[in-house]
Amino acid sequence: MTIQKETENLPAGSSVADLLLTWYDERKRDLPWRRTKDPYVIWVSEVMLQQTQVKTVIPYFERFLLRFPNVRKLGEASLEDVLTVWQGLGYYSRARRMWEGAHYLLTQWSGRMPDSFAGLLQVPGIGKYTAGAIASIAYGQNVSAIDGNVLRVVSRLLAWPEPVEAVKSYRHFDRQIAAWQSALRPGDFNQGLMELGAMVCTPVRPDCAGCPLVQVCQGYKRGDLLAYPVKKIKPQRQEVTRLTFVLRCGDRVYLQKRPPEGLLANLWEFPGVEFLQEVSLSEALPVLTQAEWLQLFQDAVTDRSFDRDVQSLMARGLHLQGPVWYNFSHRRWKILWLIFDLNKTCSGQKFACETGGEFKPESAQTQKHNYEEEPLKEVEGNYLVKKLNQHLPEQSRCWISLSDLGQIPLPVAFRGILEGLIK
Secondary structure, three states: OOHHHHOOOOOOOOOHHHHHHHHHHHHOOOOHHHHOOOHHHHHHHHHHOOOOOHHHHHHHHHHHHHHOOOHHHHHHOOHHHHHHHHOOOOOOHHHHHHHHHHHHHHHHOOOOOOOOHHHHOOOOOOOHHHHHHHHHHHHOOOOOOOOHHHHHHHHHHHOOOOOOOOHHHHHHHHHHHHHHOOOOOHHHHHHHHHHHHHHOOOOOOOOHHHOOOHHHOHHHHHOOHHHOOOOOOOOOOEEEEEEEEEEEEOOEEEEEEOOOOOOOOOOEEOOEEEEEHHHOOOOOOOOOOHHHHHHHHHHHOOOHHHHHHHHHHHHOOOOOEEEEEEEOOOEEEEEEEEEEEOOOOOOOOOOOOEEOOEEOOOOHHHOOOOOOOOOOOOOOOOOOOOOOOOOOOHHHEEEEEHHHHHHOOOOHHHHHHHHHHHO
16 A cells, blocks of 8 residues: 555645645644744654643643753752652653653753754664654654554554554654655644544544545544554553551651652652562451561561661551552553551651751762663553662652652552551
């Protein structure tokens, strides 16, 4: 199947680009990132829009740009600060990779964004899609920008029979888009394909009557539009039970920072231990000795100051709370938790992460990063449970008031625990 054959049915003087751009000019949404050609702003928007709906992104996008209006401001900030501003948007690895990219641009490009597709691909965290979006929208370069919406639209237009995740499919779509693309308005053409996928050629109920390209859509002509895109069978999410320990002192709770690599890297958490499904905890307490419970606590919590008091509280009985569920892309957490009230023990405790009641994140000067390293990624595939590193630095632990939790990057996964604590 070729593009030439599929465009034979178009009205005289028209092309795929003409039809799409006419529709886009009339129907496109007025979105804040479409009012600029600033490559940095486009970069931020494209990263935020990955796996997140537009209506969710807009307030985060505006808040992020107020705090980090350019590459220099982003690169000079601490990772802690960036993750805090990002808090609630999810998929924190996106923020980490963008922060790494900003550091690279400061050291290698004096804070400027590269002005070509090839140059953008050199920036850590910028892949083909993001580079294509920036290069076409900001610089008018004739390159494709293939995201999930575009994959769906093009696979239906071509009735493409192979899994869209395959390298062969990407290369074929890239060639076909190049054949369609407007030479004068490549950025608008790419955005038009994305908009068509978001607003018309939707996954479940596509509005074929309102589609400007219906006359060349092979999936529509064949009557099996919803068969596309063809996708590989996804592996089932691996279920992991997370036993979480909540230490509370009045209105303050104890948090630890997660390791700098892997799932939810560098974010703060209520410490816990994890069990694969085959050794998963049930809602009922497993039959464990007090010594075994204490060992689980010590595996999770790096501060040894409270072992004796927690052991005493355990002896009085345990009340396991939960579960709440939280889905990641490749795994599912079943979160159960135990709360230990340490009011007597911690009444004189120094709250190391607070000064005058305000949380003080690490400064940018204390952040170190090796730019030769690969960008941080969430580990895919089988999930191997490992013990937490017991030698985390002191600044990786803190007590913080419940009212100040919004000032730090705490994963949404723990929202169920917080709701119970705030009641």
